[in-house]
Amino acid sequence: MKIDILTLFPQMFEGVLNQSMIKRARSKDLIEINIHNLRDWTVDNHNTVDDRPYGGGPGMVLMVEPVDKALEDLKTKYSHILLTTPQGKVFDQGKATDFSLKKHLIIIAGHYEGYDQRIREHLIDEEISLGNFVLTGGEIPAMAIVDATIRLIPGVVGKEESLLEETHNEPGYIEYPHYTRPADYKGWSVPEVLLSGNHAEIEKWKKENSKKA
Numbered sequence: 001m002k003i004d005i006l007t008l009f010p011q012m013f014e015g016v017l018n019q020s021m022i023k024r025a026r027s028k029d030l031i032e033i034n035i036h037n038l039r040d041w042t043v044d045n046h047n048t049v050d051d052r053p054y055g056g057g058p059g060m061v062l063m064v065e066p067v068d069k070a071l072e073d074l075k076t077k078y079s080h081i082l083l084t085t086p087q088g089k090v091f092d093q094g095k096a097t098d099f100s101l102k103k104h105l106i107i108i109a110g111h112y113e114g115y116d117q118r119i120r121e122h123l124i125d126e127e128i129s130l131g132n133f134v135l136t137g138g139e140i141p142a143m144a145i146v147d148a149t150i151r152l153i154p155g156v157v158g159k160e161e162s163l164l165e166e167t168h169n170e171p172g173y174i175e176y177p178h179y180t181r182p183a184d185y186k187g188w189s190v191p192e193v194l195l196s197g198n199h200a201e202i203e204k205w206k207k208e209n210s211k212k213a
Contacts, residue, residue: 001102001153002032004074005142006067007109008049010035012139022147025156033146041069050112059113067108067119078103081124082145084110084138088127091145095128099145100152107145109138176209 013035025031039047043065050060080102099105130141151157179190193205
């Protein structure tokens with residue numbers, strides 16, 4: 001799988017993409033991730049990517065031209081293009097699963113007041129949001145999308161059976177509580193059934209203690 005991210009702040013991704021599971025997935029060539037500075041596709045000497053909105057209003061708007069030129073260079077017939085926006089569909093495990101089956105994702109991480117509407121209408125496949133709250137820009141949503149998506153690619157997670165029991169894999173449910181050693185700490189005890197070795201009863205307990213989201 002290949003992921004290209006268009007951003008005005010490439011340096012924000014350096015730590016996230018070079019640590020933990022994402023680093024291992026890249027080192028095993030299970031995933032290719034490329035970070036692109038949108039300013040590389042600007043057409044003036046000042047590398048301008050934003051301008052004042054027609055009709056007036058606060059803030060600056062991301063211009064359509066550099067985004068279009070970048071996508072012309074990056075996209076293929078396999079590309080699925082995402083735009084991070086507050087108005088987009090809220091990202092969830094189902095979306096992560098869908099994205100993990102794509103051959104090529106392009107994620108546009110925007111900033112400023114918003115996007116030229118022509119980007120949304122003509123250049124992308126869908127808009128994605130992390131939820132009903134305000135962030136400085138689209139970089140953090142892009143990181144979340146990448147992290148949740150690539151861990152579903154075969155070979156990325158060490159024990160793939162652990163994916164089957166993760167939170168949100170069963171729609172509407174959150175994973176059961178977990179305990180580890182010691183079995184008793186300050187009088188806070190692990191449920192006896194988990195110490196019993198009775199696998200049938202343990203599975204029953206897990207299902208009963210999975211909570212509805």
